[in-house]
Amino acid sequence: MFVIRLKFRKMKKYFYSLLILAAVSCTAMPDASETNGNGSLLITKVSGGDFSVGDKIGLFMFEESDTPYGGSVIADNLLVEITGSGASLDGTVFFPDSRVDMFAYYPYWDDSYILDNFLSVYTYEDQRPLEQYRESEHKFVKFLGYENTGKPVELAFERLVGRLSFELIPGDGFSSADELMDCEIVIPNIKYNSGIFIETGELKEPEGNRDFFPYVDEMAVADGKVSGIYAMIVPQRLPKGASIANIRIGDDVFRCILDNDFTICKGVNYTVSLTLEKSATKGPDAVCGVSRLSISESPWE
Known part of the structure; x- marks a missing residue:
């Protein structure tokens, strides 16, 4: 497991970098959030699925609405890569002063998008290469209606295969x-070939x-x-x-x-x-x- 620290500032009109640090083998999680000036530090423990250095995770975030994942897009397939010293994030996000819906998935695809409210779950037929074997182990986590209270929140990935x-x-x-x-x-x-419905976390019939x-x-x-x-x-x-x-x-x-x-x-x-x-x-x-x-x-x- 590893710990992700997301630094949020409550801004409605400005973009800023979303900073992520990670410890691949971390087992402890603080009981309370840290603070830094006018920003709060959200401690998010991510577990399950045995992530390793070099793994790439895709992150989606939406403003909360009446329909899960139906609000304005905040993070659109943002790349999170596990590194030897933590994790690196590619891009910037705008975090509103409101609740958010989010989900993350592995392995990351740069052209991944939501189609009919599901993401593809695809396994390689030739899993002899280590990379194709590992990238056939799809993982997923969703989190609805998160409000940044400063308390730790666990995102437990589940395997989809x-x-x-x-x-x-x-x-x-x-x-x-x-x-x-x-x-x-x-x-x-x-x-x-299958797919996961992001609202329910259920899998489609394979084909x-x-x-x-x-x-x-x-x-x-x-x-x-x-x-x-x-x-x-x-x-x-x-x-x-x-x-x-x-x-x-x-x-x-x-x-x-x-x-x-x-x-x-x-x-x-x-x-x-x-x-x-x-x-x-x-x-x-x-x-x-x-x-x-x-x-x-x-x-x-």
Whole structure:
């Protein structure tokens, strides 16, 4: 988590810089605001989502109105970037002497805009590059009717996607888990595009099917199995009989078929354990067996 300090002066007719400082690993939050002349210092703790140096966040602010986010725009997709010494802000804002509605999202898109009152939630189909894997982990926070009272306010980001964490376990035909390291894994026919309604925080029905390539740079053998294979997935339901992964190891192909419907929810890590067994029948693209497929939920660290 990190702490953002927003310095507000109550002005109705003038622009001024909105200053942001941040401590990436900060755990304490003051009990009261600081003051500096005629300006007050709003202490805002931002948590959730494991932000890192270099992450870019988009910030929108509106004057409060009868409709959420229906007032005049104060900050229009303002860029906040986490740095080694804090956070940098690109631009200036005008803060009125009234309540405001605000929301922030990750990852930042410079051409992001509100369309039909929702923002896009898009995951890359090729998540092997670290940047594309991390930027598939969409995060969001909204705050309605804020009045600058000088007291700390927490903005808790939530994750908008689910994560699949694969474990590969050697079965018949393998002598050790090391033989599974040279694998190619594809998650077939996954929906990749959704959106979040900014008024309610609810997600749209996902759409657009593609084959996914998960992030594998942390793949390693431990406790007799291969782990460290991850994929960010927008919330969706995979039907019984669908393949949750197609895995190739040398000439052997493993299709991992679901025995039941599987619903992927936002903010949940799913550990998918697969025990792979070689087929007795050899030949090009011979389909091998998965003797055990289990899915469990675990904390997303």
